[in-house]
Amino acid sequence: MIGVIxxxxxxxxxxxxxxxxxSDQHSYVLESIRFPRTLGxxxxxxxxxxxxxxxxxxxxxxxxxxxxxxxxxxxxxxxSIAIVLVPTLSIPFLYNGSPIVFAFVGSLFTVIILSRLSxxxxxxxxxxxxxxxxxxxxxxxxxTGLMNFLSDDEQLRTISFWMMGSLSGMSVFKLSVLSFxxxxxxxxxxxxxxxxxxxxxxxxEAQSLGMNVELFKKKIIILVSLAVGxxxxxxxxxxxxxxxxxxxxxxxxxxDHKKNIPATVxxxxxxxxxxxxxxxxIVLPAELPIGIVTAMIGAPFFIHLLRRNQKRxxxx
Amino acid sequence: xxxIEHLSYETPRKKILDNIQFQIEAGExxxxxxxxxxxxxxxxxxxxxxxxxxxxxVYWQNQHIDSIAIEEIAQSRAxxxxxxxxxxxxxxxxxxxxxxxxxxxxxxxxxxxxxxxQELMSGGIAELxxxxxxxxxxxxxxxxxxxxAFSQLRExxxxxxxxxxxxxxxxxxxxxxxxxxxxERIKSFVKKGHIAIVVLHxxxxxxxxxxxxxxxxxxxxxxxxTPRQVLTASFMKNCFEVNATINHHQNNWHISIxxx
Numbered sequence: 001m002i003g004v005i006x007x008x009x010x011x012x013x014x015x016x017x018x019x020x021x022x023s024d025q026h027s028y029v030l031e032s033i034r035f036p037r038t039l040g041x042x043x044x045x046x047x048x049x050x051x052x053x054x055x056x057x058x059x060x061x062x063x064x065x066x067x068x069x070x071x072x073x074x075x076x077x078x079x080s081i082a083i084v085l086v087p088t089l090s091i092p093f094l095y096n097g098s099p100i101v102f103a104f105v106g107s108l109f110t111v112i113i114l115s116r117l118s119x120x121x122x123x124x125x126x127x128x129x130x131x132x133x134x135x136x137x138x139x140x141x142x143x144t145g146l147m148n149f150l151s152d153d154e155q156l157r158t159i160s161f162w163m164m165g166s167l168s169g170m171s172v173f174k175l176s177v178l179s180f181x182x183x184x185x186x187x188x189x190x191x192x193x194x195x196x197x198x199x200x201x202x203x204x205e206a207q208s209l210g211m212n213v214e215l216f217k218k219k220i221i222i223l224v225s226l227a228v229g230x231x232x233x234x235x236x237x238x239x240x241x242x243x244x245x246x247x248x249x250x251x252x253x254x255x256d257h258k259k260n261i262p263a264t265v266x267x268x269x270x271x272x273x274x275x276x277x278x279x280x281x282i283v284l285p286a287e288l289p290i291g292i293v294t295a296m297i298g299a300p301f302f303i304h305l306l307r308r309n310q311k312r313x314x315x316x
Numbered sequence: 317x318x319x320i321e322h323l324s325y326e327t328p329r330k331k332i333l334d335n336i337q338f339q340i341e342a343g344e345x346x347x348x349x350x351x352x353x354x355x356x357x358x359x360x361x362x363x364x365x366x367x368x369x370x371x372x373x374v375y376w377q378n379q380h381i382d383s384i385a386i387e388e389i390a391q392s393r394a395x396x397x398x399x400x401x402x403x404x405x406x407x408x409x410x411x412x413x414x415x416x417x418x419x420x421x422x423x424x425x426x427x428x429x430x431x432x433x434q435e436l437m438s439g440g441i442a443e444l445x446x447x448x449x450x451x452x453x454x455x456x457x458x459x460x461x462x463x464x465a466f467s468q469l470r471e472x473x474x475x476x477x478x479x480x481x482x483x484x485x486x487x488x489x490x491x492x493x494x495x496x497x498x499x500e501r502i503k504s505f506v507k508k509g510h511i512a513i514v515v516l517h518x519x520x521x522x523x524x525x526x527x528x529x530x531x532x533x534x535x536x537x538x539x540x541x542t543p544r545q546v547l548t549a550s551f552m553k554n555c556f557e558v559n560a561t562i563n564h565h566q567n568n569w570h571i572s573i574x575x576x
Contacts, residue, residue: 060403194417200404201414204366204397209468210390210418255404 036170041276042269043178044167044235045245047227049268050185052242053249053260057196058220059118061129062247066228067239069129070136071110075232076163077140078106080147083162084155100177104229110136111221164289165236167276174234181230185223186265192216193257200255238291241268244298251308271297317341318363318480318511323372325358332358334535336372340528342478342509345502347516347526347543351556354532356515357484363513364395364482377478390418393480394465398488400457405448408441408460415467431470438501439463440494454489462486462498471508479510486514487521499525523547523569531555543569 048066055064055071066072082102113136118129148159189196195216198206203213231238249263275293282288323336333355340346348356361367363374365381374381376393394415402411412435416428424432436442439459444452449460462483469479481502487495502512502525516522522529523543531539531546538555539546544564552560552571559574 057404062403197404197406197410197414198417200402200406202401204364204395205400207366207386208364208390208393208395209414210387212386250404254410255406256410 033168036172036175037167037276038273039175040167040170040178040235041273043175043182044231044238045241045268045270045272046265047178047182047185047231047268048238048241048272049245049249049264050182050189050261051224051227053246053257053264054185054189054196054220054224055242056246057199057257058217058224059114059129060200060202063130063243065239065243066107066224067237068243069110069114069133070140071107071114071224071228072232072237072239073137073140073144074110075103075107075229076237077143077147078102078109079162079233080144080151080159083158084147084151087155100230100233103233104225106140107229107232108221108225110140111225115217115221162236165238165291166287167235167272167290168287170234177230178234181226182265185227186261188219188223189257190261193261196257196261197255236291238272238294240291240294240298241271244302245271247302247306317375317377317478318513319375319378320363321373321375323359323362323369323374325355325362325367325370332535333362333532336530336532336537338528338530338537338540340511340513342511343506344527345506345512345514345525347514347522347529348532349516349519349522349529349555350532350538353534355535356532359532360395360482360484360513360515364393365389366395376480387418390468392469392477393482394468395482396462396465396484396486398485400461402449405450407446408449408452409436409445411449411460412436412439412441412463412467415464418468419472427472431467435463435467435470438466440497455491455494458486458489459494462501466501466505469505469510479505481505481510481512483512483514485517487516487518495521519547520569520571523564523571524567547571 051071052065055066055069056062058064059069079099079102082098086098086102114129114132117132118125120128144159144163148156151159195206195211198209198211199213199216201209207213245268246260246264249260249267253259253263271294272290275290275297278297279288279290279293282293318340320336320338323333324331325333336359338346348359350356358367362369363381365386369382376384376389381389406414409432412432413424413428415435416424416432419425420428433442436445439462441456441459441463444456444460449457452460465481465483469481471477471479483502486498486502490498499521502514506512506527514522514525526543528541529539529543529546530537531551533555539551547562547564547569549560549562552558552562561572561574563570
């Protein structure tokens with residue numbers, strides 16, 4: 001299969017059928033690196049896309065996306081605190097679990113600030129939302145820079161590697177957390193698809209149509225923060241997936257979240273899986289940061305879809 | 317029955333509503349009129365639970381409105397606002413179907429689909445069903461959101477409970493034909509024993525369609541009663557500060573403003 005170490009497809013299928021035993025090296029590569037990484041790409045792609053879809057409905061804005069609005073940057077700033085400052089406290093338990101907890105708190109804090117500052121009266125103000133995202137990105141970026149400055153050589157390497165966005169180093173623990181988060185988010189949003197549809201009408205209309213808006217928004221904030229927090233803590237900031245995939249899904253299937261939630265999960269998984277494969281083979285034996293690949297695949301495709309959509313709308 | 321008792325509302329700077337009281341019986345249309353800044357919109361926001369009650373009470377079917385769950389009241393109260401938009405370009409059918417959301421859990425039942433199709437026809441928008449909402453003209457969008465409100469309150473055979481329809485300036489953007497059709501639609505709605513509350517700037521239409529009229533000025537109710545009781549030349553002078561000549565024959569009203 002694809003990667004620095006070549007494993008042929010026939011070897012792989014025989015391995016799955018228990019017909020042959022692969023060499024120790026090949027077994028290790030498959031079981032400890034490639035399978036976890038493939039599963040990681042599927043889970044992270046699904047979580048980022050679903051977060052983008054939900055934020056776009058909740059913020060009533062097509063541009064809402066975890067990295068664009070500063071949610072990912074907020075999570076990455078707090079993760080860098082976990083890497084640089086928490087070890088100085090010499091509490092082993094806190095050190096082991098801190099990146100994911102800090103990333104969750106960072107993204108939760110950012111989503112709450114976004115939600116509060118971008119709401120004027122009962123409406124989300126677009127320019128206020130974008131400017132708040134810009135401000136959070138700048139502030140959290142500066143904070144991460146400060147953490148880089150304060151870090152020692154080993155910490156700096158850890159931060160730099162993690163910030164580039166990578167799906168390597170997936171462990172059973174990480175995959176379990178990501179799977180659990182995805183199952184929770186997917187089930188909750190799929191059950192509540194009507195509420196996501198209603199939120200696109202604005203909060204007053206949604207309430208008139210039977211929705212407890214405040215309660216639902218609180219649940220969204222917690223789940224999106226959990227989704228973005230876990231992906232950032234384990235894989236760094238991977239942009240563009242949360243923006244492009246929901247748009248592609250809407251253009252292909254319409255606006256109803258009943259169809260869009262499963263479609264977004266599938267398309268997001270697929271996009272990140274393809275992006276990860278490309279990132280591993282395009283500059284062999286090195287590896288390209290996956291964020292570059294997602295942007296290179298996503299942006300032209302996105303522009304193409306926007307053009308097609310523009311023509312379709314003009315024809316109506 | 318809708319009963320409003322001692323309703324007042326104020327912001328830190330201004331008293332917007334001051335001790336409003338009235339009662340509307342089943343099968344009646346209440347027209348709310350008044351000059352700009354009279355408090356009409358705030359009253360509608362209170363009646364539609366968009367803002368929380370400060371002083372006074374609102375009773376719907378003898379229950380305090382705050383004691384009814386949001387999900388429950390949405391089955392018997394619909395609100396049509398002046399401006400309605402969506403960030404996602406839903407089709408006309410999907411927009412009207414949202415009016416049925418309070419009535420089903422996961423997927424629309426056959427009765428919901430039937431009601432939506434009926435309301436699309438009643439609103440004259442059946443041929444637009446698959447069109448994206450944002451691509452419609454202002455008048456067409458208005459007919460879509462009105463159809464959504466009517467579909468929300470459409471009664472089912474086993475459920476004959478009273479409904480409350482709140483409309484804020486529903487005639488905006490509508491041409492003459494559709495104004496007439498909407499008036500007929502509201503009248504046939506209340507004939508089934510429901511209640512409609514309509515904020516209107518056109519006093520002639522308010523006089524024609526309303527069973528009761530509530531006139532607001534500076535946050536106070538300056539008149540409440542049947543159109544014949546309320547709409548007099550002296551009322552027009554006091555409330556709107558215009559000299560008007562009012563003629564009516566049966567339910568045909570003609571109100572002209574004297575420019576001298």
